[in-house]
Amino acid sequence: MENALRACGAEILTGRPSVPYANLPFGDSSTEPSALATVLRNFVTAANRQLPGSHPILVLLKGFTKLSEPSLLGRRRAEAVEGVLKSANLKNPIIIVPEVGSGKCAVEVRIDREFEASFALGQREFEYNVAAHEFGHMIGLPDEYENPDTGPKLIVKKNYNKLVARARLIGPTFPWHTSSMMSDGMTTLNWHYVTAWEALGALTGEFLYLSEWAIHAPGV
Numbered sequence: 750m751e752n753a754l755r756a757c758g759a760e761i762l763t764g765r766p767s768v769p770y771a772n773l774p775f776g777d778s779s780t781e782p783s784a785l786a787t788v789l790r791n792f793v794t795a796a797n798r799q800l801p802g803s804h805p806i807l808v809l810l811k812g813f814t815k816l817s818e819p820s821l822l823g824r825r826r827a828e829a830v831e832g833v834l835k836s837a838n839l840k841n842p843i844i845i846v847p848e849v850g851s852g853k854c855a856v857e858v859r860i861d862r863e864f865e866a867s868f869a870l871g872q873r874e875f876e877y878n879v880a881a882h883e884f885g886h887m888i889g890l891p892d893e894y895e896n897p898d899t900g901p902k903l904i905v906k907k908n909y910n911k912l913v914a915r916a917r918l919i920g921p922t923f924p925w926h927t928s929s930m931m932s933d934g935m936t937t938l939n940w941h942y943v944t945a946w947e948a949l950g951a952l953t954g955e956f957l958y959l960s961e962w963a964i965h966a967p968g969v
């Protein structure tokens with residue numbers, strides 16, 4: 750989600766490093782300028798690229814007002830941003846937090862980063878199936894939550910990456926903590942089929958090229 754904010758071109762202010770947020774400039778009226786709407790729609794596109802099965806991260810909107818403006822205007826600004834996010838089909842829940850009279854004309858788009866980080870820290874868990882994960886290893890899939898740089902695991906990772914590239918897929922980024930079946934969750938993704946794809950190719954090599962088998966499964 751934080752990457753999604755960055756990907757949409759929003760400036761991430763790091764004054765409070767524990768809670769990243771994008772502070773979007775906002776006009777004096779409660780209707781959004783089209784440039785801002787484009788930024789927000791790009792944000793939705795990037796945010797919706799998360800893995801299927803991922804927990805929805807809360808998006809918090811805070812509408813600010815100049816000191817001379819009625820405080821209700823802050824909420825209206827936040828609602829205008831919410832309207833654009835919803836019409837662009839943002840899947841994440843949105844919460845408008847009560848505005849504080851800060852004297853600026855802006856809407857703050859914040860993610861609940863503590864919630865998101867709690868998965869990586871193991872404080873919260875994705876739905877998980879050990880048998881499915883271990884079966885993944887049996888068919889040659891590496892753990893995605895680690896990034897080995899030596900030993901047999903490095904060889905497995907390198908060969909796996911080569912196979913994923915051969916299948917013309919974009920594989921996982923090692924290490925990552927996601928809802929992927931080979932990380933912390935139960936989502937199967939297109940690169941989980943590459944070893945079965947290779948085996949099919951070997952079985953049918955007399956009659957077909959490996960490239961004639963295609964993997965149709967959700968990726969990211």
Ligand SMILES: [Zn+2]
Nearest residue numbers: 882886891892
């Ligand atoms: Zn494992």
